[in-house]
Amino acid sequence: MAVILGIESSCDETSASICVNGEIKSNIIATQAIHAKYGGVVPELASRAHQQNIIPTVDQAIQQAKITKNDVDAVAFTRGPGLLGSLLVGTSFAKSFALARNIPLIDINHMQAHILAHFIDDPKPQFPFLCLTVSGGHTQIVLVKDYFDMELIGQTLDDAAGEAFDKTAKILNLPYPGGPLIDKYAQLGNPDAFKLPEPQIADLNFSFSGLKTAILYLVQGEIKKNPNFLEENMHDICASVQQRIVSILLNKLKKAAKQTGVKDIAIAGGVSANSGLRNSLLAMGEKYKWNVFIPKFEYCTDNAAMIAIAGYHKFLKSDFIGQDVTPLARIPM
Numbered sequence: 001m002a003v004i005l006g007i008e009s010s011c012d013e014t015s016a017s018i019c020v021n022g023e024i025k026s027n028i029i030a031t032q033a034i035h036a037k038y039g040g041v042v043p044e045l046a047s048r049a050h051q052q053n054i055i056p057t058v059d060q061a062i063q064q065a066k067i068t069k070n071d072v073d074a075v076a077f078t079r080g081p082g083l084l085g086s087l088l089v090g091t092s093f094a095k096s097f098a099l100a101r102n103i104p105l106i107d108i109n110h111m112q113a114h115i116l117a118h119f120i121d122d123p124k125p126q127f128p129f130l131c132l133t134v135s136g137g138h139t140q141i142v143l144v145k146d147y148f149d150m151e152l153i154g155q156t157l158d159d160a161a162g163e164a165f166d167k168t169a170k171i172l173n174l175p176y177p178g179g180p181l182i183d184k185y186a187q188l189g190n191p192d193a194f195k196l197p198e199p200q201i202a203d204l205n206f207s208f209s210g211l212k213t214a215i216l217y218l219v220q221g222e223i224k225k226n227p228n229f230l231e232e233n234m235h236d237i238c239a240s241v242q243q244r245i246v247s248i249l250l251n252k253l254k255k256a257a258k259q260t261g262v263k264d265i266a267i268a269g270g271v272s273a274n275s276g277l278r279n280s281l282l283a284m285g286e287k288y289k290w291n292v293f294i295p296k297f298e299y300c301t302d303n304a305a306m307i308a309i310a311g312y313h314k315f316l317k318s319d320f321i322g323q324d325v326t327p328l329a330r331i332p333m
């Protein structure tokens with residue numbers, strides 16, 4: 001029997017999950033609504049909200065899993081990357097819980113956990129597989145050789161894909177986080193309405209800053225001619241932006257698949273909730289005979305189930321960390 005309590009607090013979601021023998025029994029997420037009015041995550045407010053939310057969130061995860069605190073065999077927590085003040089709350093909680101119960105502590109890399117979310121449900125990818133990990137802070141192509149043996153083969157040189165969505169939303173006067181709203185409006189618009197540039201970056205790396213500037217200039221220019229431009233064209237702009245972001249991502253993924261010869265292809269991270277990305281990846285998978293793996297929506301954005309499942313796989317190897325562990329805002333893959 002292995003009962004793992006997973007804790008996630010890297011950004012603006014406080015989350016706790018219980019994993020029993022590799023099966024997720026609960027995954028509670030307390031979302032911090034406070035950041036919306038600031039147009040982005042305010043680190044100081046995020047830390048305070050984590051402090052307020054963490055105990056009730058853990059209590060709820062334990063209750064929903066129909067276990068007690070005494071049944072937990074190990075605590076897994078996000079060590080980084082993320083906002084340091086936010087990470088400190090989850091790390092301190094995990095250390096205290098493990099100390100009080102005299103059980104092992106397991107540190108988890110948040111970006112690896114996004115990928116390991118694919119080991120929650122069936123079908124599971126086979127090693128080695130490729131994963132395009134796209135979130136608010138990262139855009140990576142990872143060659144996953146084993147649970148904790150991952151090679152970064154491509155990454156963004158500037159903004160992350162999630163940032164490209166969120167910054168575009170800001171230009172369009174849409175609230176934070178912009179990704180889900182752009183996705184919703186894009187489904188009602190014409191993706192070919194506006195021509196946006198595709199950056200010419202070598203290798204498997206990405207760049208989104210040029211796209212952001214192009215959108216800004218396009219919108220500023222059109223508003224000068226027609227002050228109602230945004231209102232009248234919102235769906236078409238969102239559809240055009242989304243199509244371009246998706247094509248930038250998938251063209252590099254296609255290149256990576258060709259270079260490595262790998263046929264098991266996965267996506268992970270908050271932006272993998274995007275309907276355009278999911279549909280285009282499925283179509284590309286059919287065309288190139290890939291086995292495509294797309295996480296359930298609840299395992300795309302930040303959640304503790306991915307921390308708990310990653311923790312379970314470290315638990316099986318008795319890969320524990322000492323009580324002197326500290327969180328890290330940046331951690332290499």
Ligand code: KG4
Pocket residue numbers: 011134135136137138161162163165166177178179180183269270271272273274275300301302
């Ligand atoms: O993985 P995540 O929850 O947090 C980080 O680790 O960053 O990713 C959050 C990002 C945000 O930029 C958000 O706008 C984006 O994921 N996102 C989406 C969608 N849902 C969330 N982007 C595009 N379409 C969506 N449906």
Ligand code: ZN
Pocket residue numbers: 110114135136269270301302
């Ligand atoms: Zn994340």
